[in-house]
Amino acid sequence: AQSVTQLGSHVSVSEGALVLLRCNYSSSVPPYLFWYVQYPNQGLQLLLKYTSAATLVKGINGFEAEFKKSETSFHLTKPSAHMSDAAEYFCAVSVSSYKLIFGSGTRLLVRP
Amino acid sequence: EAGVAQSPRYKIIEKRQSVAFWCNPISGHATLYWYQQILGQGPKLLIQFQNNGVVDDSQLPKDRFSAERLKGVDSTLKIQPAKLEDSAVYLCASSLRAGEGEQYFGPGTRLTVT
Numbered sequence: 001a002q003s004v005t006q007l008g009s010h011v012s013v014s015e016g017a018l019v020l021l022r023c024n025y026s027s028s029v030p031p032y033l034f035w036y037v038q039y040p041n042q043g044l045q046l047l048l049k050y051t052s053a054a055t056l057v058k059g060i061n062g063f064e065a066e067f068k069k070s071e072t073s074f075h076l077t078k079p080s081a082h083m084s085d086a087a088e089y090f091c092a093v094s095v096s097s098y099k100l101i102f103g104s105g106t107r108l109l110v111r112p
Numbered sequence: 113e114a115g116v117a118q119s120p121r122y123k124i125i126e127k128r129q130s131v132a133f134w135c136n137p138i139s140g141h142a143t144l145y146w147y148q149q150i151l152g153q154g155p156k157l158l159i160q161f162q163n164n165g166v167v168d169d170s171q172l173p174k175d176r177f178s179a180e181r182l183k184g185v186d187s188t189l190k191i192q193p194a195k196l197e198d199s200a201v202y203l204c205a206s207s208l209r210a211g212e213g214e215q216y217f218g219p220g221t222r223l224t225v226t
Binding site: 004036042043045046090098099100104105 | 115116143152153154155156157160167168203205207214215217218219220
């Protein structure tokens with residue numbers, strides 16, 4: 001069975017600092033991996049996805065993630081946090097290319 | 113292009129009452145999903161439709177939940193009777209076709225069962 005673990009339910013950074021949100025997955029077959037962002041009272045929006053092409057994936061709003069098979073990780077990073085990045089971030093795994101298994105989410109707080 | 117529409121946005125009911133949620137996917141999207149998002153958790157897939165047929169309803173509590181997608185366009189999700197543990201946000205998503213990868217989510221319906 002597939003699963004996703006997001007380390008840290010809350011992450012707080014200063015504006016301009018590096019953002020690092022951690023995601024580890026479990027899958028018996030090569031997975032598809034996704035990061036979604038959810039702003040308050042809104043639905044989820046796709047940030048980026050890994051589908052077995054390049055291991056470093058660039059997404060919207062300056063975010064990127066690196067697929068590391070040896071570490072079963074897909075951490076999300078952004079070099080410089082902006083106030084508008086404050087939101088909840090979800091990592092998800094899929095092996096059947098449609099059924100998404102989501103992690104429990106990480107709330108990002110950005111301090112001025 | 114209009115996004116996924118859901119209504120109502122908020123609903124408060126008492127336990128044992130019934131409730132229905134409506135979703136209109138993005139035009140042309142053949143695949144429609146309903147997710148349940150309990151506070152503090154990630155979304156969990158309840159049911160997936162491909163056109164008007166059910167592809168996966170393995171996580172749907174069928175003794176109280178039902179869903180339909182007549183004509184392969186909009187969809188309704190019903191809970192009857194509701195329990196306290198059904199309090200959650202119900203998200204609808206659509207994709208061009210199964211396996212497309214990118215699912216587009218609506219704003220959700222926040223259900224509170226008292």
